[in-house]
Amino acid sequence: xxxxxxxxxxxFSLPLAAAITVFIRPRWSVPVTLGxxxxxxxxxxxxxxxxLQQGAWRHDIGGWTAPLGIGWNVDGLSAALLLLTAxxxxxxxxxxxxxxxxxxxxxxxxxxxxxxxxxxxGLNALFLAADLFNVYVALELVSIASVGLIGxxxxxAQAAAWRYLLATxxxxxxxxxxxxxxxxxxxxxxxxxxxxxxERDGVTAVAAALMTLGLLLKxxxxxxxxxxxAAHGRAPPAxxxxxxxxxxxxxxxxxxxxxxxxxxxxLGTGVATxxxxxxxxxxxxxxxxxxxxxxxxxxxxxxxxxxxxYGLLVFPLAAAGAAHPAWTxxxxxxxxxxLAKAALFLAAxxxxxxxxxxxxxxxxxxxxGATLAWVAFAIASAxxxxxxxxxxxxxxxxxxxxxxxxxxxxxxxxxxxGTGFTAAYLWxxxxxxxxxxxxxxxxxxxxxxxxxxxxxxxxLSAxxxxxxxPVLGVLLDAGxxxxx
Amino acid sequence: MGVAGVxxxxxxxxxxTWLAWQATRAADLFHAVVSFIVFGLLMALAWVxxxxxDIALAEAAIGAGATGALLLSALDRLASRERRRRLLYEPGAxxxxxxxxGGALLGALTLAAWKLPAPGLGNEVRAALGVSGxxxxxxxxxxxxxxxxxxLEIGVLLLAAITIWSLGRAPSPxxxxxxxxxxxxxxxxxxxxxxxxxxxxxxxxxxAPGGAFPAGAVLGAGAILMLLAGARPWIRSSERGPWxxxxxxxxxxxxxxxxxxxxxxxAFFEYPxxxxxxxxxxxxxxxxxxxxxxxxxxxLRGEPCEHGYRGKGR
Amino acid sequence: MVYxxxxxxxxxxxxxxxxxxxxxxxxxxxxxxxxxxxxxLFVVMARLAEPxxxxxxxxxxxxxxxxxxTTAVALALxxxxxxRMREEDVGAAADPRGDVE
Numbered sequence: 001x002x003x004x005x006x007x008x009x010x011x012f013s014l015p016l017a018a019a020i021t022v023f024i025r026p027r028w029s030v031p032v033t034l035g036x037x038x039x040x041x042x043x044x045x046x047x048x049x050x051x052l053q054q055g056a057w058r059h060d061i062g063g064w065t066a067p068l069g070i071g072w073n074v075d076g077l078s079a080a081l082l083l084l085t086a087x088x089x090x091x092x093x094x095x096x097x098x099x100x101x102x103x104x105x106x107x108x109x110x111x112x113x114x115x116x117x118x119x120x121x122g123l124n125a126l127f128l129a130a131d132l133f134n135v136y137v138a139l140e141l142v143s144i145a146s147v148g149l150i151g152x153x154x155x156x157a158q159a160a161a162w163r164y165l166l167a168t169x170x171x172x173x174x175x176x177x178x179x180x181x182x183x184x185x186x187x188x189x190x191x192x193x194x195x196x197x198x199e200r201d202g203v204t205a206v207a208a209a210l211m212t213l214g215l216l217l218k219x220x221x222x223x224x225x226x227x228x229x230a231a232h233g234r235a236p237p238a239x240x241x242x243x244x245x246x247x248x249x250x251x252x253x254x255x256x257x258x259x260x261x262x263x264x265x266x267l268g269t270g271v272a273t274x275x276x277x278x279x280x281x282x283x284x285x286x287x288x289x290x291x292x293x294x295x296x297x298x299x300x301x302x303x304x305x306x307x308x309x310y311g312l313l314v315f316p317l318a319a320a321g322a323a324h325p326a327w328t329x330x331x332x333x334x335x336x337x338x339l340a341k342a343a344l345f346l347a348a349x350x351x352x353x354x355x356x357x358x359x360x361x362x363x364x365x366x367x368x369g370a371t372l373a374w375v376a377f378a379i380a381s382a383x384x385x386x387x388x389x390x391x392x393x394x395x396x397x398x399x400x401x402x403x404x405x406x407x408x409x410x411x412x413x414x415x416x417x418g419t420g421f422t423a424a425y426l427w428x429x430x431x432x433x434x435x436x437x438x439x440x441x442x443x444x445x446x447x448x449x450x451x452x453x454x455x456x457x458x459x460l461s462a463x464x465x466x467x468x469x470p471v472l473g474v475l476l477d478a479g480x481x482x483x484x
Numbered sequence: 485m486g487v488a489g490v491x492x493x494x495x496x497x498x499x500x501t502w503l504a505w506q507a508t509r510a511a512d513l514f515h516a517v518v519s520f521i522v523f524g525l526l527m528a529l530a531w532v533x534x535x536x537x538d539i540a541l542a543e544a545a546i547g548a549g550a551t552g553a554l555l556l557s558a559l560d561r562l563a564s565r566e567r568r569r570r571l572l573y574e575p576g577a578x579x580x581x582x583x584x585x586g587g588a589l590l591g592a593l594t595l596a597a598w599k600l601p602a603p604g605l606g607n608e609v610r611a612a613l614g615v616s617g618x619x620x621x622x623x624x625x626x627x628x629x630x631x632x633x634x635x636l637e638i639g640v641l642l643l644a645a646i647t648i649w650s651l652g653r654a655p656s657p658x659x660x661x662x663x664x665x666x667x668x669x670x671x672x673x674x675x676x677x678x679x680x681x682x683x684x685x686x687x688x689x690x691x692a693p694g695g696a697f698p699a700g701a702v703l704g705a706g707a708i709l710m711l712l713a714g715a716r717p718w719i720r721s722s723e724r725g726p727w728x729x730x731x732x733x734x735x736x737x738x739x740x741x742x743x744x745x746x747x748x749x750x751a752f753f754e755y756p757x758x759x760x761x762x763x764x765x766x767x768x769x770x771x772x773x774x775x776x777x778x779x780x781x782x783x784l785r786g787e788p789c790e791h792g793y794r795g796k797g798r
Numbered sequence: 799m800v801y802x803x804x805x806x807x808x809x810x811x812x813x814x815x816x817x818x819x820x821x822x823x824x825x826x827x828x829x830x831x832x833x834x835x836x837x838x839l840f841v842v843m844a845r846l847a848e849p850x851x852x853x854x855x856x857x858x859x860x861x862x863x864x865x866x867x868t869t870a871v872a873l874a875l876x877x878x879x880x881x882r883m884r885e886e887d888v889g890a891a892a893d894p895r896g897d898v899e
Contacts, residue, residue, distance in 0.1 A: 009746045013739055016639060020736060023646060024728040061632045062745070063754040068608045068853075070632045072752075111650035118643045125636060133857055137636040140864050141643060144871055148647035151875065158651075158882070162822070162875050169829055169868055170816060176861070177809065177836045183854065184600035184843035206596040493800040501807050507827045508815030520827050527834060534801060534845045536855050539837075539862070546866050551830070554866075558873040559823070561880070582818070586810040593806040597839065604847020625856035637860045644867035648874045697859045775863065782870035 005059050007047035008072050008128050011082055014040055015121030022113040029113035030097045036117070037090040040124075044079070044086035051079045052475055058130065058192070066131070066190035073130035073191065076475040077331060081127045081246070081253055084335055087461060088245045088342040089120050091454040092238035095346045098450035099353065100442060112152060112236075119145035119242065126250055132179045132189045135254065136172060139218070143168040146247055149239040150231050160230040167227040168218055171251075175214030181207035182262075194262035208263045212255065212275075219251030221312065222282035225305045229289075232301040237349025240297065244304040244345060245338035252311050252334060259315065260327070272319035279312025280414045287421025291428070296348045296358045299429055300341065306418065307337045307384065313399060313411050322402035328476045329398025332465070335472075336383055336391030339462035343380035346455035347373040353442055353451070360429065365437025369444025372452025374433050379459035381426040383466075386419055391465025394472070493533060500526055517555045524548030537693040538622045541685065545701035550779050553708045557783070617760025619691040626697070627764045627771075631753050635738040638771055641778040642735050649721060654786030678706025686772055696768040700775025707780040719781055719788045731781060734774025737767055801842045808835035822876045826869065833865050 018036035022029040050057075056075030063069075096112065122141030129135045143165065151161040179189065185203045188194055198204055220228040228248075232240050259267055259275075286306025293299040310333050317326035350373035352358045355365075367374060383390035396415060403412040465472070503526065506519035524547040531540035609621050609629070616624035626634050682703040689695020720727050741763065745754040755763050781788075808831055815828030837858045844854035 005746060005752065009743065009752055012752075013743055016735065016739055020642075020732045020739075023642075024732060060751055061753050062628060063751040064612070064629050067605055068612055068629045070630055111646060114646050115643070115650060118639070118646070121639070122636075133860075134630075134633055134636070137633050137640065137860065137864065140868065141636060141640050144640060144643050144647055144868060147871060147875070148643075148650050151647075151651060151878075155882070158875060158879050162872070162879060165868070165872055165875065166816075166825060166829070169872075170832075173829065173832050173836060176833075177839065180836055180839040180843065180854075181596055181600070183840070184597070184602045184846075187603040187605050187847070187851075201599075203596045203599055206592055490800070497800045497804040497807075500804060501811070504808055504811045504831045507831060508811060508819060508824060513821065513823060516824060516827060520830070523831070523834075530801065530804075530838070531841065534841045535850055536841050536844065536858070538855055539841060539858050542859055542862050546862050547834075551866055551869055554870055554873055555823075555827075558877055561877045582814050586814060589813070590806045590810050593809060594803060597802050597805065597842075600843060600846070602843045602846035602851075604844065604849075604851030605853045606847050606849035606851040609852050610849070621852035622855045622859070625853050626859065630853075630856060633857075633860050637863050640864050640867050644871050647871050651874050651878050697863065701863075779866065782867065786874065 004050050004054070004057060004074075007043050007050060008059060008074060010043040011040060011047065011086075011124045012072075012121070012128060014043070015117045015124060019114045019117035019121060022117065026110045026113070029110075033093050033113050033117060034090075034097065037086070037093045040120070041083075041086040041090050044083040047074060048079045048083050048475065050074075051076055052471065066193050067188040070134050071130040071190060071192075072128040074128065076477060077253070077256070078127045080331065080335055080472075080475060081249060082124060084249070084338045085120065085123050085127070085242075085246050087458065088242050088338060089116075091342060091346060091458045092116070092241050094450055095241075095349065095454040096236070096238040098448040098454070100446040100448070112149070115145050115148040115152070116238075116242075119149065119247075123246055123250060127253065130191045132182065132191065132194075133176075134189075136176050136179065139168075139172050139175070139250075142247060142250060143172065146231075146239075146243060150235040150243075152239070153234055153236055156230075157234040160227075160234050163227045164231040167224075171214040171217035173214070174217070175211050178207040178209075178211035178214065181210070191257065191261050195264070198262045198265060200265050204263075205266060208258070208266055211258060215251050215255045215258075216278070217251075219248055219255065219308060220305060221278055221308065222285050222305065223278075225282065225286070228305055229298055229301040232304060232345075233295065233298040237297075237345055237352075240301070240349075241342035241345040244301065245342040248304060248308060249334050249338055252308060256311075256314070256331075260318075267315065267319055269316075269319050272315040275312050276316030276411065279309040279315075280411070282306060282309030282312070283414055283418040284309075284421070287418055287425065290425040291421060293425075294360055296352065296360055296363065296429060296432070297345070299360070299425055300344050300348055303344075303384070303422070303425065304337075304341060306421065307333075307341070310396075310399065310415070310418065313403075313414065316411060317399065317402040317406060317408055320406035320408055322405045322408075325398045325405065326402035328473060329395050329400075329402060331395075331476055332391060332398060332472055333395030336395050336462050336465050339458050339465065340380040340383040340390075340392060343376050343455045343458035343462060344384070346458065347377040347380065347452070350447065350451040350455060351377070354444065354447060355437070356442060360432045361435070362437055363432040364435030366444075367433060369442075369447040370452070372449060373455055374430075376452060376455035376459040377433075378430060379456070379463055381430060383459070383462040385423045385426060389466040390463045391468075392462070394466045394469055489533075496526060496530055496533070500530065514559060517552075517559055520555065521548050521552035524552065538695070538698060541693065541698035542701050545698060545705045546779070549705035550701065550708060550783065553705075554783055615760070617755065617762075617764050618689075620689060620693065620695065622693070623689050623695045623764070623768070626695070627767055628755070628760060631738070631742075631767075634771065635735070635742060635753075638734045638738060638774055638778075641775065641782075642732060645731065645778050645781040648782060648784070649787035652786050654784040654788050672710070675706050675710050678702055678709070682706070682772070682776070686768060689768060696772035697775065700772035701779065703772070703776035704779030707776065708783050711780075711783065719777070719784070721787045731774070731777055734771045734778075737770040741767055799842060799846070801838060801845075805835050805838045805842060808832070808838065822879070823873075826872050826876070830865065830869060833861070837861055 126138035290302035314330035354370040383392040386392040386396040503523040510516040528544040682699040685694035685699040742753040812832030840854035844851040
């Protein structure tokens with residue numbers, strides 16, 4: 001047996017197998033999910049280790065090589081996102097399993113677990129896939145599972161789920177139209193084959209435009225973010241965490257894969273600047289709206305719109321010639337954002353459970369039962385703002401270096417102003433903790449410490465990411481995803 | 485292609501355009517849904533004209549049949565006559581924006597598509613067909629070359645059924661009013677025919693158009709017809725009964741086939757030499773059965789009743 | 799080729815319907831027409847290829863099954879939303895406002 005293939009096979013198969021198991025035997029849900037989560041985290045760490053040691057590799061499914069067959073592609077970028085998925089998946093599962101018995105937010109817990117595991121399986125399939133149509137199928141798996149999980153919160157969350165469904169289906173359909181054009185032009189769906197074969201012509205340009213548009217919709221990039229806040233703000237906490245941290249990152253991941261892969265020849269200054277301007281607008285608009293929110297979870301949801309704006313700055317900076325620092329910086333920011341944002345949503349979930357309400361002005365007063373959650377909130381905020389030595393700082397530092405090296409002072413200014421917004425809205429949220437509050441909500445004794453610990457472990461990972469700079473540098477250099 | 489063929493294609497394209505227009509803009513919602521179903525049926529003709537008989541079969545059974553039944557039953561739930569009338573109003577179609585924008589988009593797409601060289605993979609498929617274990621190229625692609633897509637696709641179907649269950653109980657009674665008194669008898673009469681057609685398609689699939697997908701779709705459509713004819717939905721959601729196993733069967737088998745390749749020291753989803761034929765047949769039967777049952781489960785629009793799990797409802 | 803033009807026409811019709819219709823069901827129909835146009839493009843290309851290319855046929859078969867799944871989920875959701883908002887227009891159900899606690 002080729003040893004390295006075991007990692008992807010486990011990452012692909014185990015979530016689906018576990019999903020079937022907990023669908024057939026719901027009473028085993030919690031032990032099966034937690035056990036599978038542990039194994040998946042270990043497998044993801046192992047895959048990262050293999051990439052660090054021997055670089056990127058490819059696995060041909062069924063022994064069929066492209067263009068006929070489908071491949072899995074494991075490089076630094078996909079390994080990093082697989083690990084992020086596993087970390088958020090494990091913490092979210094622990095959080096959801098530890099909530100107190102009266103489950104106000106999830107109506108039917110019997111179906112939470114299979115949907116959760118299907119979402120995980122879809123994400124892993126997506127990060128492994130090297131084939132554009134296989135990516136589409138995985139995207140649909142992710143979309144339906146997300147819709148189901150959002151809808152579990154009932155009531156107005158179902159309307160939010162509907163909007164999300166429509167937006168995400170439109171996104172994948174437009175994406176698929178582009179895929180069809182590429183297939184008609186090159187008779188290939190494999191990313192590596194297309195990267196070698198693509199030429200600069202009209203068909204390719206139209207395909208690139210359509211696929212990018214579809215993915216921008218899925219990644220909720222300004223001005224296509226309209227569906228995100230309600231969906232992410234209303235879902236159950238663990239679901240909000242994985243949606244904001246990983247599902248949005250999946251859309252971004254594909255954008256980066258395409259524009260640093262097959263579409264790299266098309267990435268002139270014009271396209272890159274356009275994408276960068278969309279990112280800049282997202283940073284400012286999302287930040288402003290986050291500042292105006294009165295509910296904790298909506299504030300965090302708008303922050304996602306803002307933070308993914310930074311990710312798009314990679315395009316103008318790379319086009320200007322600073323591909324390497326821009327690339328590592330943007331991916332590091334996405335990873336740090338994923339860990340910190342999931343921590344924020346889980347912490348907010350625990351805080352809201354404690355106080356029974358998510359209006360900012362009502363979150364003060366007695367914090368027994370929510371202390372750990374607030375600590376996690378503070379640490380995650382530090383990373384999101386970008387205080388050294390957190391992962392957020394590292395990512396922004398690399399992006400700033402790229403901007404300075406290419407004279408991109410406009411992008412640097414966006415980075416600075418965005419950081420100001422982030423600090424302002426997170427400070428507002430943290431201030432809520434020390435205000436006098438009303439006495440309401442759940443008895444602190446019923447709140448398990450695991451709720452806060454799940455958030456805290458993610459927050460600490462986000463912070464520790466900043467210390468892993470050398471490892472990240474090596475990891476993200478591995479594979480065709482990295483430019484130059 | 486003769487002149488008659490071209491005229492037929494043009495008429496078909498015009499009819500499809502008109503039906504699509506009706507489906508999106510018709511004043512009456514019922515009218516829109518019926519237009520959409522007829523659109524699906526005519527699309528099946530278009531697939532035949534484009535030499536894609538497998539898709540024609542699937543489109544007729546799924547695109548028009550199952551989706552149509554889904555739409556019609558949802559329409560029944562959505563709107564009593566009064567409510568339906570309230571839904572008639574549609575705001576302006578924003579022509580000022582859409583005529584130039586749509587025209588530009590149409591131009592760009594058509595220009596792009598006209599220039600396509602469309603090299604295709606026909607030669608590659610032919611070259612590999614000999615060792616694929618089946619003679620029909622579409623089946624070879626679905627269950628050998630691109631089996632990973634099929635695995636995930638059956639996953640999507642199962643996931644959709646679970647998602648629908650998670651939304652709540654199936655409405656009861658499922659069919660509020662019988663549209664035609666002749667339907668029950670007709671449904672019962674036709675069901676064996678559907679089963680036979682499905683079995684035939686499955687058997688044919690290894691060497692000719694057909695196979696698991698159309699067969700499963702036909703079987704599922706037949707089951708839905710039985711339901712329309714007044715049969716009680718027989719799927720149960722209880723953990724104790726066999727239904728959850730049966731619904732998951734297709735995905736279980738495909739996953740097992742994938743992992744078996746790895747365990748045997750080969751690639752994921754690689755069939756051992758010489759076993760591809762029988763293995764694919766086995767997987768096809770499982771996938772076809774799953775497709776049929778899951779389509780049926782989708783149609784129930786909620787978690788079916790459980791049996792032996794009483795008193796725990798909401 | 800007639801069908802190539804039809805692809806573009808259906809794509810634009812689908813998009814138009816999706817953005818101008820307020821009714822939830824109508825939007826879903828528009829989305830399905832949009833998806834059909836993508837399938838048509840795949841199959842037209844399979845037909846244009848020499849020899850006939852069966853890979854897009856398999857892709858479209860997979861796509862049809864996925865589309866019926868998403869449509870069924872969407873319909874189940876629409877019915878629930880409509881049931882919840884008996885007094886309101888179904889078309890307004892997607893309104894972003896509304897409170898949650």
